Amino acid sequence: MSGMRSKASFFRALDDLDRSDDSQDDEDSLEHLLARAKPAEIPNSTAALSNTERITLTRANTAPSPSYTDKELQEAVAQDAHSRRRPQPSESNLRTVKRSQTTGTMPSTTSGHKRGGGPALKKRRTNSIIKLVPEEQQIFKDLVFFFFPNNDVSPSRRLRIQRAREYGAHWALDWTENITHVVVDKDLQYSDLIKHLNLEPFPDNVALVNETYPAECIRFRSILSPSQVRFRVEGSTTFGQTDAPTPAPATVPASADSLPLKAPRKEKQQTPELSQSPIRQVIHDSEPAPAPEVVSTPAVPENSSEVTRQRDALDEIIAEAKATSLLPLDLIDSSDEEPGDSDSESESSDPVPSRSKQEPRGEPVVETWARNFACIQKFDPNNKHDNPNNHTIEVLQQMLDYYTRTGDLWRTLAYRKGINALRRQTKKVTSKTEARSIPGIGERLADKIEEIVLTDHLRRLDHTNETEADKIIQEFLGIYGCGLAQASKWVAQGYRSLSDLRERAPLTKNQRIGLERYRDFAQRIPRKEVEAHGAVVRKAIQAVDKAMQVIIGGSYRRGALDSGDIDLLITKPDATLEQIRSLILDTVVPQLFQDGFLQVGLQTSRRNGDGSKWQGASVIPGSTVWRRLDLLFVPGAEFGAAMVYFTGNDIFNRSMRLLARKKGMCLNQRGLFTDVLRNAQVKVNPGRLVEGRDERRIFALLGVPWRPPEQRIC
DNA sequence: ATTCCAACCTCT
DNA sequence: AGAGGT
C-alpha cells in the first residue's frame, strides 16, 4: 500500500532528475564541484550540513538541444519522394506503397464512399500514401480498424491512425461487416459508441479497445489480446475473463533494466570451469511441499569453453531483447524433442526429474510478443564473441555504465535498448545512416556508433568515464547505507576519501558500520563459505523447530562460485509469517548473537510488526571477515513466489514482473496475482492470488518456459 | 511534451 | 517523503 505512493513518487523524482540534466558534456560539473569545495571547507557542524543543498551531479543544460525538426522533415520528404520513384532503396527499411484509404486490399471493400465528403476527402488525399513497414512487420495485416470517433481530425488521432495503417491495418471509415477492431478514443465511453453506431448488442466478434491499443501492439510488435484490462473501453461491459481466451500475442523488445546504482558486480560464476569440478549444487524443490535439500550434481562441464559466461554485469543488464524476432514464429525454442541439445546449455543441472523423463510438453508456447523478454530467452545462446558489433557494443556499454552510475534511468534505458538492437544485427553496422535505420537507435546514438567505428574510440568517454569525482563517488557507493544521493552530496561537500568521512562526516548508524566494514563487505564470499553460513543458521533454527527450512538463495542458488552476500530463505510449509518471524527474531537471532555468529543488525524490522526480513552481518567461526546476511521469512503459501524473487537475478525478476504486468497480472515476492486494476501506475485493486506456493507453476502461468536457477542470469 | 518504469521492505 | 536496501 505504501508502495504505491512511493513508487509514483519514485518515478516522478526520476523524471525530474532526468529533466535537469541533459548532456552535451555533463561530467566535468563534478570537477567543478570538487574544485569548489576544498578540503578546508569541509563542513563540520550539522548546521552547515543542513544548509547544504543537494547539488545535482549534472549541470544545467546550456547547450541548445539538437532540434532537427525541419531538417529531418525535409529529409524524410525527400526520401519519400525519392523512393516513390525508385521503389526499393536498399538503404531504407521502409517501402512506400500506395494504398487506397479505406480498405485497399481488403476483400469486400467497405469502400470508399466516404461519408460526408469534404473533410474526408481531404484526409484521403493526405493519407493516401502511407509508408508501409516491411511486410513481416505488418502486424495489423488483414485487420480492419474502426476508429471512434471517426470524424475528428485531431493531430494525435490522425497520427495514431496513420501509424496503424503503416503496420498494415485497414481503416474503415464506415461501419462495415469486416471490421475487426473498434478503437475508441480516450475520453469517450462505450455508450457513446453504441449511440453513434446505433447498434445495441455490440458484436462479439469485434474487438473493442481503447486508444492505447494500436500503439501498444506496435510497441510489442504483435497483436495483443484485446481483452486485457488496460485496453478496456470505459463503460464497456467488463468481461470477467481476463485474457484467458487470448488468441493473440505480441512482441516486445521492451525493457528490463535496472538501476543498480551500486557498482555492478561481475558475476563470474556459473559454469564452474573445467576441472574445477562441480560444486554445482542445485536445490531441488519440487512441488508444493518445499523439499529444500541440496543435491549435488555430477560434473557438468562438458564444454566449458563454449559458454564462457563471464558476461560482465553490463552485459547482464542488457538482456531484455537479445535474440529478437526473425525467428520463425511459433514454438520458440521448445527444442525438447532433441534431447541431445547439441549446442548448448547443459541443462544437466536440472533438478529432480530423472532425465529420462525429459518432459517434452512442458514448454509453453510463448506468444511471439513475449519472446523478447529476458526471462524467456533461452539463456546465453549467442553472444559476445561472434557478434560483429562486439566492439561497438563494448564501448556503448561503457556509456551505459556511466549513465547507470550516474542515476540517469532513462538514458540508461535508451542505451540498453540501443545496444540490444545493435547486438541482434547480423552484420556490422558501419555508417550513421545504417545505424539510424535500426529502431531504438536515434540521432545521437548513431553519431556515436559511427565515431566508434571510424575512430575506434568515443571521445565522450574520455572525460565522462574515469573522472576523479566519479571514482570517489564509486568508492563512496561501496559503503552500505550510502547511495548515489549521499555519495554525491559528500563529494559536493568536499569529502574525498573514506577517511574524510570517517573523521568528519555525520553518518547514520548503518553508514558507520558500512564504512567500518568497508573492506569486509567488498569481498566476495566463496561458495563454500556461503554454505557454511547457511549451515550455521539452519542448525540454530532447526534446534528450535525441526520442520523449519533454510534455503540458500540469491546468486548461490544460481550456481555462482562466489557471492556478494548470503541470502537465506526461511520457510515451513504450514507456517504463517507471524510464526516464522517470531521464531527467528525472538529466539534464533538472539541466540546467534550470543554465539558470536551475528555481529550487527542492519535492517531488523524491529519497528514494524509486520516485518518479513532481517538483514545484518555474520562471521563464520575462524574468520574475522564480516559478511552481509539476508534472511527472508516466507510463509508456506508464498514459497514459490519467494523463491522466484530470491533467486533472481534482479534483471530476471524485473523482466518476469514486467511480463506479468503486460499480461494484466502482478508478480511480487508473495505471489502471482491476476485481474490487477491499475489506474495510472497506481494499483486500485490488488487482484486475486493465482499462485504463490509453486515456483514452476508461476512460470507456467506466465507462459515462461521453466528455467533452472543457473539460467536466470540476464 | 510525454512516455519509457518491478515491486516491494526499512530507516531517517 | 526520500533515501537506502533486496
Add this chain to the structure above:
DNA sequence: GAAT
C-alpha cells in the same frame, strides 16, 4: 536517448 528514442519514439511518439
